[in-house]
Amino acid sequence: MQNSKTDLTLWMKMVRELTQAPEWSADELPVEMKQTHISVLLIGQKHVIKLKKPVDFGFLDYTTLEKRKQACEAEVRLNRRLCPDTYLGVGEVVEVDGQIGFSGENGKLVDYCVRMKRLPDDKMLDYLVANGAVTEQMIDRIAERLSQFHRAAIRHDEVSRWGSPQEIRHNWEENFAQTNAYIDRTITASVYDAIRTGVNREWEEKKELFERRVHEGRIVDGHGDVRCESICVTDDLIRIYDCIEFNDRFRCDDVASEAAFLAMDLDARGRPDLGYYFTEAYQRRSEDAELFGLSPFYRCYRAYVRGKVQSFQLDETEFSEAERRSAVTRAGDYFELARRYLARLDKPTVIVICGLSGTGKTSIARSMGGELGLRVVSADAVRYSLFGELKGPSGYGESAYTAEANQLTYGKLIETGNEILKRDRGVILDATFRHAEDREATRRLAAEAGAEWRLIECTLSPLLVRSRLEVRATRKDGLSDAIWETYLRQRKDYESPLGEAGPHVLQLNTSNSLTVTGRQATDWLREQEWRS
Numbered sequence: 001m002q003n004s005k006t007d008l009t010l011w012m013k014m015v016r017e018l019t020q021a022p023e024w025s026a027d028e029l030p031v032e033m034k035q036t037h038i039s040v041l042l043i044g045q046k047h048v049i050k051l052k053k054p055v056d057f058g059f060l061d062y063t064t065l066e067k068r069k070q071a072c073e074a075e076v077r078l079n080r081r082l083c084p085d086t087y088l089g090v091g092e093v094v095e096v097d098g099q100i101g102f103s104g105e106n107g108k109l110v111d112y113c114v115r116m117k118r119l120p121d122d123k124m125l126d127y128l129v130a131n132g133a134v135t136e137q138m139i140d141r142i143a144e145r146l147s148q149f150h151r152a153a154i155r156h157d158e159v160s161r162w163g164s165p166q167e168i169r170h171n172w173e174e175n176f177a178q179t180n181a182y183i184d185r186t187i188t189a190s191v192y193d194a195i196r197t198g199v200n201r202e203w204e205e206k207k208e209l210f211e212r213r214v215h216e217g218r219i220v221d222g223h224g225d226v227r228c229e230s231i232c233v234t235d236d237l238i239r240i241y242d243c244i245e246f247n248d249r250f251r252c253d254d255v256a257s258e259a260a261f262l263a264m265d266l267d268a269r270g271r272p273d274l275g276y277y278f279t280e281a282y283q284r285r286s287e288d289a290e291l292f293g294l295s296p297f298y299r300c301y302r303a304y305v306r307g308k309v310q311s312f313q314l315d316e317t318e319f320s321e322a323e324r325r326s327a328v329t330r331a332g333d334y335f336e337l338a339r340r341y342l343a344r345l346d347k348p349t350v351i352v353i354c355g356l357s358g359t360g361k362t363s364i365a366r367s368m369g370g371e372l373g374l375r376v377v378s379a380d381a382v383r384y385s386l387f388g389e390l391k392g393p394s395g396y397g398e399s400a401y402t403a404e405a406n407q408l409t410y411g412k413l414i415e416t417g418n419e420i421l422k423r424d425r426g427v428i429l430d431a432t433f434r435h436a437e438d439r440e441a442t443r444r445l446a447a448e449a450g451a452e453w454r455l456i457e458c459t460l461s462p463l464l465v466r467s468r469l470e471v472r473a474t475r476k477d478g479l480s481d482a483i484w485e486t487y488l489r490q491r492k493d494y495e496s497p498l499g500e501a502g503p504h505v506l507q508l509n510t511s512n513s514l515t516v517t518g519r520q521a522t523d524w525l526r527e528q529e530w531r532s
Contacts, residue, residue: 011054014100014110015040018049018093021101037312038062038246043118049091049102050075050114057312059174060246069112074245076114082149082223083241088115119232119239126228129269135477138233139274142262143281145238146226150255150286153220162252163219165207171249172199175304182311186331191339195304198342202297209290213254218288222258224251227265256291260298267370268303268337270515276366276376293424296373300341307334340371340522345529348425348451350417352442354433354497355458356490357482358465358472360510360517364458365430367518368525375420379431380480382416383409410438414445421449434494454528455505456521457497462487464511504528 019031019042028044035041035053038060042049052062052071062068072090079087091114093100094107102113121127125142128134161167176196183189213219223230224244232239244251259282266275283291310331314324351374353365362378369376386408387400399405413431420427433439439455446453460468466484473483497505506524510517 007054012040014093015042015051017100018042018051018102022099023102037309046118047088048116048118050116051093051111059250062246065109065111071246072112072114075243078243078245078251079241082145082243083239086117086119086239086241088117091115116241119241120234123232123234124229125231125233126269128233129228129266129271129274134271134274135475136274136277137477139278140281141233141238142231142240143278143285145240146223146259146262147282147285149240150220150222150258153222155217155220158248159221159252160214160217160219162249163210163214163254163257165203165210167249168210169203172203172301175301175308179304179308179311182308182314182331185314186311186328187307187335191335194339195300195335195342198339199297199300202342206294206297209294210254213256213290218254218256219252220255220258221248221252222255224253224258226258226262228262228269231262254294254298255286256288256294257298257301259286259291260295261302263295263370264299264302264306264337264341267299267367267515268306268334270513272367272370272518273363273514274366276370279370280376292373292375296341296344296371299370300338303334303338303341307331307338310334340519341373343526345372345374345426345525347529347532348421348449349427349525349529350421350442350446350449350451350453351426351428351525352433352439352453352455353428353430353458354439354455355460356434356465356494357432357480357487358469359458359460360468360514361430361432361458362478362480363514364456364508364510364518364521365428367514368521369428371518371522372426372525374426374428375424376428376430377413377416377420379409379413380478382412386412410441414441417442418445418449421445421451426451432490432494433497434490436495436497436500439497439500452529452532453504454525455497455500456524457505457507458510459507460510503531 016033019033024031024044028046032043033040034043038053038055038057040051040053042051052068054063054068056063062071069090076087076090090112091102092109093102093111093113094104095110096104096107100110101107125134128138176192179187179192183192223240225242226240230240230242232241259279263275263279266272266278279291279295310327313327351368353361355361362380365376365378368374383400383405387405410431413429417427417429429442431438433442443453465487469482469484469487472478472480498507506521508517508521
């Protein structure tokens with residue numbers, strides 16, 4: 001980095017004065033200032049002004065006025081692709097008689113900025129995630145919006161080269177070089193070495209696939225930074241803003257990498273189930289058969305970059321000691337997440353998730369699937385594919401839940417699981433599996449395929465089950481039709497799997513957070529593989 005701390009300090013002084021610029025109308029006040037390592041946002045009540053810091057990080061250079069002007073122009077042009085009504089244009093920062101503002105005929109031009117409409121805070125995806133307000137319907141809309149964008153995105157040789165195996169290797173080597181100085185500050189030596197070893201292994205195994213995807217047109221001029229805080233979910237439109245304008249190689253990438261970014265971010269925010277669901281929804285629309293197999297590698301890359309960015313903040317002069325400590329923690333969490341994505345299962349494995357309704361089976365299954373890069377086959381989804389609208393609230397054992405319907409559902413579940421197992425060398429089966437004969441069918445599936453068999457039984461206190469089912473009923477989200485009465489009836493005829501296969505069965509209490517519980521499950525799977 002070639003940044004003058006003196007120049008940056010003076011520049012920040014000017015930006016602070018802009019919060020009091022005369023052009024802010026009364027209904028815009030108060031103006032809040034937020035910053036990242038490369039930019040500053042001045043946030044009014046209706047509009048936002050974004051300025052580029054005069055910094056040079058190697059991968060971006062904003063050290064001259066002309067370079068910042070070009071970056072502002074690129075930001076407006078590129079972001080209008082996914083956010084057509086939000087980016088108003090490029091503005092000027094001027095000094096008139098010693099006062100800093102945004103206008104003045106005889107003023108001295110001192111900088112450029114991006115002018116934007118302010119989007120509603122309570123519609124931002126990061127806010128919705130934090131407040132438990134995200135629905136699968138929202139995730140579906142985001143997947144549709146992003147897949148449409150990718151289908152229409154620019155593809156040509158200059159774009160495609162950024163997705164080549166050589167560029168992928170270069171990006172990783174740059175990451176490792178830039179984070180070496182943070183070993184034992186934000187990343188431990190053991191995690192650093194584990195990720196580097198895992199990346200080298202994955203690159204060797206997948207370099208022919210990377211090359212093939214270049215020729216198939218999977219590399220596009222995309223967004224480059226698809227995270228929850230860059231997505232606004234309103235009734236009329238999904239707006240994905242704040243794309244990368246400063247470096248083509250960070251914006252032009254494999255669509256699998258771009259999709260993996262949002263999946264990783266949902267994971268990091270404690271909703272790995274939604275990260276998996278988004279990947280599934282995007283894959284369904286893109287018809288990209290290799291997406292799931294590539295997802296852990298690209299999630300790892302995106303998590304590592306976020307850890308690197310958080311590490312860079314330690315060198316900022318404008319951050320307090322509390323902010324530095326927070327950056328260390330966040331960076332460490334991202335690096336650990338990156339490590340987990342590459343700690344895959346090496347042996348073919350059939351993973352069975354069972355338990356009564358309301359115990360969190362599907363969330364756990366999806367959390368595991370996202371981390372391990374495995375597909376989840378859910379009985380709810382299979383039942384809907386077989387019976388359509390007949391699958392809905394009904395009496396216990398009626399309609400799409402009769403004994404015959406259950407037999408068809410479990411038969412299709414095993415059939416689909418077998419197809420995925422042959423292709424992907426692993427699969428997660430998600431269903432109540434309340435009868436031993438249904439679970440035995442999954443063991444036969446594993447045995448016939450020469451795969452490992454693991455069963456995880458999700459458990460939860462009846463009080464928490466009832467609370468979860470009531471919340472689910474009010475939101476009307478997802479495919480499950482179970483209600484409290486369903487749980488009570490299931491409990492009467494549930495045959496516990498404990499003792500069926502000794503060490504190959506885990507009883508998992510799901511009362512903790514999904515992140516903690518999901519990682520308990522994947523860590524157990526890795527331990528079982530090591531022991532077998």
